[in-house]
Amino acid sequence: MAKAIGLLVALFALWLTLSGFFKPFLLMLGVLSCLLTLYLAYRMKLLDDEAVPIQLRPALLLYWGWLGGEIFKSAVAVSKVILMREMALHQQLIAVPAPQKTDMGHVIFANSITLTPGTVTVETRPGVFLVHALTESAADAEGFAEMGRRVAEIEAW
Amino acid sequence: MDITLDLIRDIASGISFAVGLAFLLIGALGMIRLPDVWARIHAAGVIDTIGAELIVFGMILQAGFTQASLKLLLIGLFLFVTSPTATHAVANAAFTAGLRPLNLRKNQSANVLGGETKP
Numbered sequence: 001m002a003k004a005i006g007l008l009v010a011l012f013a014l015w016l017t018l019s020g021f022f023k024p025f026l027l028m029l030g031v032l033s034c035l036l037t038l039y040l041a042y043r044m045k046l047l048d049d050e051a052v053p054i055q056l057r058p059a060l061l062l063y064w065g066w067l068g069g070e071i072f073k074s075a076v077a078v079s080k081v082i083l084m085r086e087m088a089l090h091q092q093l094i095a096v097p098a099p100q101k102t103d104m105g106h107v108i109f110a111n112s113i114t115l116t117p118g119t120v121t122v123e124t125r126p127g128v129f130l131v132h133a134l135t136e137s138a139a140d141a142e143g144f145a146e147m148g149r150r151v152a153e154i155e156a157w
Numbered sequence: 158m159d160i161t162l163d164l165i166r167d168i169a170s171g172i173s174f175a176v177g178l179a180f181l182l183i184g185a186l187g188m189i190r191l192p193d194v195w196a197r198i199h200a201a202g203v204i205d206t207i208g209a210e211l212i213v214f215g216m217i218l219q220a221g222f223t224q225a226s227l228k229l230l231l232i233g234l235f236l237f238v239t240s241p242t243a244t245h246a247v248a249n250a251a252f253t254a255g256l257r258p259l260n261l262r263k264n265q266s267a268n269v270l271g272g273e274t275k276p
């Protein structure tokens with residue numbers, strides 16, 4: 001039930017953002033289309049943790065802010081490597097433990113690693129990721145542990 | 158008062174555009190300079206995370222509190238979610254196809270995949 005209401009609110013907010021109409025008739029049509037979409041999603045059994053991830057903690061927004069800072073730092077590091085006369089590449093494939101409990105937590109952690117320039121998640125197995133790192137400093141195990149801990153905090157289970 | 162606020166907004170968005178543009182150019186240069194697909198993925202990562210997001214952020218500052226800036230925020234959010242997914246798909250396809258990075262310093266893929274030969 002909470003999932004249904006969450007999806008309805010999110011759909012209607014999206015409708016308002018994209019249309020910008022506030023006439024009563026059009027608002028009614030918007031609500032009706034959102035309800036129809038909700039019904040279809042229910043029929044397709046999409047109202048779960050994956051499609052409507054409202055179980056995540058609101059601290060997700062703080063995490064995104066922190067992640068933005070990390071992305072900036074590593075983007076600067078990768079830019080330095082690109083601009084060097086002799087590019088200091090130390091390509092490596094490393095195993096990174098993923099301590100999260102849920103699939104959603106794993107997805108957020110894997111995507112965070114990929115979003116950070118210098119590291120890309122290549123392959124995933126339960127509890128461990130294979131990560132490609134461009135340089136020695138990008139493959140810092142402490143950094144991955146820190147990020148994994150922060151993701152584990154925002155996933156609810 | 159309005160003039161100073163507009164000025165601050167223009168300066169802030171100008172900085173955002175300039176830094177974003179610098180990252181886009183460096184990323185494009187990296188696409189050419191780096192030796193193989195694995196390293197080039199990271200140059201593309203610089204472009205589609207920090208480069209694109211900073212340009213979108215500058216546009217949000219320019220648009221102010223309007224519907225347009227909400228739409229730009231949505232574009233930024235979708236980029237934030239879809240670009241790592243696409244990057245992972247490329248990296249995973251390269252790995253599955255048997256491509257390996259040049260001059261690999263450390264390879265722990267056996268630790269992750271165990272005895273599996275094919276995923």
